[in-house]
Amino acid sequence: MTDETPDHDNARHHEKMAKKKAARAKIMAGKTIEKGLLIVHTGKGKGKSTAAFGMVFRCVGHGMKSGVIQFVKGAWATGERTVLEKFPDLVTIKAMGEGFTWETQDRERDIAHSRAAWEEAKKMIADPDYKMVLLDELNIVLRYDYLPLEEVLEVLRNKPEGKHVVVTGRNAKDELIEVADLVTEMEQVKHPFRSGVKAQAGIEF
Amino acid sequence: MTDETPDHDNARHHEKMAKKKAARAKIMAGKTIEKGLLIVHTGKGKGKSTAAFGMVFRCVGHGMKSGVIQFVKGAWATGERTVLEKFPDLVTIKAMGEGFTWETQDRERDIAHSRAAWEEAKKMIADPDYKMVLLDELNIVLRYDYLPLEEVLEVLRNKPEGKHVVVTGRNAKDELIEVADLVTEMEQVKHPFRSGVKAQAGIEF
Numbered sequence: 348m349t350d351e352t353p354d355h356d357n358a359r360h361h362e363k364m365a366k367k368k369a370a371r372a373k374i375m376a377g378k379t380i381e382k383g384l385l386i387v388h389t390g391k392g393k394g395k396s397t398a399a400f401g402m403v404f405r406c407v408g409h410g411m412k413s414g415v416i417q418f419v420k421g422a423w424a425t426g427e428r429t430v431l432e433k434f435p436d437l438v439t440i441k442a443m444g445e446g447f448t449w450e451t452q453d454r455e456r457d458i459a460h461s462r463a464a465w466e467e468a469k470k471m472i473a474d475p476d477y478k479m480v481l482l483d484e485l486n487i488v489l490r491y492d493y494l495p496l497e498e499v500l501e502v503l504r505n506k507p508e509g510k511h512v513v514v515t516g517r518n519a520k521d522e523l524i525e526v527a528d529l530v531t532e533m534e535q536v537k538h539p540f541r542s543g544v545k546a547q548a549g550i551e552f
Numbered sequence: 553m554t555d556e557t558p559d560h561d562n563a564r565h566h567e568k569m570a571k572k573k574a575a576r577a578k579i580m581a582g583k584t585i586e587k588g589l590l591i592v593h594t595g596k597g598k599g600k601s602t603a604a605f606g607m608v609f610r611c612v613g614h615g616m617k618s619g620v621i622q623f624v625k626g627a628w629a630t631g632e633r634t635v636l637e638k639f640p641d642l643v644t645i646k647a648m649g650e651g652f653t654w655e656t657q658d659r660e661r662d663i664a665h666s667r668a669a670w671e672e673a674k675k676m677i678a679d680p681d682y683k684m685v686l687l688d689e690l691n692i693v694l695r696y697d698y699l700p701l702e703e704v705l706e707v708l709r710n711k712p713e714g715k716h717v718v719v720t721g722r723n724a725k726d727e728l729i730e731v732a733d734l735v736t737e738m739e740q741v742k743h744p745f746r747s748g749v750k751a752q753a754g755i756e757f
Contacts, residue, residue, distance in 0.1 A: 356659075357658070357659045357660055360657070360659040361657045361658065361659070364656075364657040365657050368657065375750075377748060380748045380749045380750060381749070381750060381752055382749055384749070384752075384755060386755070387741075388599065389741075390739070392736040392737065392738075393603070393734065393736050394593065394599055394600075394603035394606075394736050394738065395599075397602075397603040397606035397607060397610075398602040398603040398606060398738075400606050400609070401599075401602035401603060401605050401606040401609070401632065402602060402754060402755060404605070404606070404609055404631065404632050404635050405602075405631030405632050405753070405754045405755070405757070406631065406753075406754040407631070407634075407635050408630065408631030408632055408633065408634035408635045409630075409631045409634075409753045409754055411753065411754050413754075425613065425614075426609065426610030426611065426612070426613030427606065427609050427610050427613055428613065429612075429613035429614075430609050430612050430613045430635075430639075433638075434635075451569075452565070452566045452569040452570050452573065453562070453566065454561075454562045454565040454566070455562055478754060511752075511754060511755060524741065524742065527742060528742070528749070529598065529743055530740075530741035530742040531597040531598050531599050531738050531739065531740060531741060532597065532738075532739040532741050533597075533599065533603075533736050533737075533738055533739075534595070534736065534737040534738075534739050535735075535736060536592075536729065536735035536736060536737050537729065537732060537733070537734060537735040538734055543582060543585045544585045544586070544587055544589070544733070545580070545585060545586060547586055547589075547716075548610070548611075548614045548616065549607060549610050549611040549614055549616050549618075549683060549684055549716060550589060550591070550607060550610070550716060550734075552610065
């Protein structure tokens with residue numbers, strides 16, 4: 348998986364790395380814009396919500412206030428939640444959904460919950476106190492057409508400057524990827540569930 | 553990006569979702585094994601370390617002790633660190649590296665630091681107090697051959713049962729992927745650095 352061969356000789360290594368450093372410095376010097384980002388974590392692999400909550404923890408570390416809307420209840424690890432709840436001044440968590448759509452089996456109720464969650468999301472996005480808003484598993488809601496895509500995109504396109512919004516969930520809509528600033532696809536290379544291993548504390552929840 | 557068409561009619565939706573729930577329950581019932589996992593986060597996209605630290609936060613939430621060895625100093629977000637340091641009984645952090653290899657430009661010193669970090673890592677892996685050990689950016693060290701791959705694999709293959717070990721960094725060695733239980737490749741779909749946006753608090757650090 349290496350894309351260039353590392354150099355084993357110290358002098359050559361030094362020269363090569365000095366060049367790499369200079370190249371990086373030049374690139375970084377061109378990056379001067381600060382702006383609120385629309386970030387999407389999608390794909391079938393693990394880590395979509397975990398990495399998003401990792402950003403919420405980063406915000407906590409910087410004293411920046413974050414809001415979390417959980418569109419699908421039960422999707423979210425209890426371990427992280429326990430820790431985040433220790434910082435009530437910096438993190439607001441709203442668990443709005445009632446479980447995955449294959450758990451509830453009631454499309455009308457899912458739509459009502461999605462609507463309520465989205466109304467809370469819009470308030471947080473508009474509220475200047477929040478530097479980051481995490482819309483956890485919104486992609487699932489959009490994928491089942493529980494909210495009108497265009498309405499959601501409209502809000503995200505016009506979010507206040509400087510506000511970071513993170514959207515997670517597999518099957519991100521192409522139109523969302525189109526408007527996003529940063530999109531990462533978590534791809535599953537190998538998964539232990541295939542060999543009968545169950546979900547475990549610290550890993551899955 | 554949808555892989556099946558959602559159903560708009562409530563009755564049909566219910567039936568379809570009930571089937572999906574039953575199928576999932578059957579799959580989950582077969583998953584009974586609890587074991588310590590070797591987890592690898594690789595790829596060029598974002599979220600590799602963030603998701604790994606997210607798992608450390610999960611462990612904190614469950615009262616499980618974690619150890620973190622940071623093989624490359626400066627690679628790690630200060631935001632997360634500030635929060636994790638609030639749980640000294642549950643998280644031990646050892647920052648062993650001195651910066652990316654293109655920053656230090658000194659191969660011999662990088663090798664010495666990698667060796668010292670690895671010795672600490674081995675102690676944590678052997679110590680039954682730690683339920684999870686995060687070897688952050690170990691892939692970079694392996695990629696530059698700063699540690700003998702076979703020596704590292706030997707320890708990972710023979711880690712105590714029940715212990716989770718998480719390895720991050722791009723360019724994971726194929727041999728490591730081979731022994732791992734769970735491998736996720738974070739793939740970069742879209743990145744704002746391309747349009748001149750700089751690294752920002754809460755996002756990159």
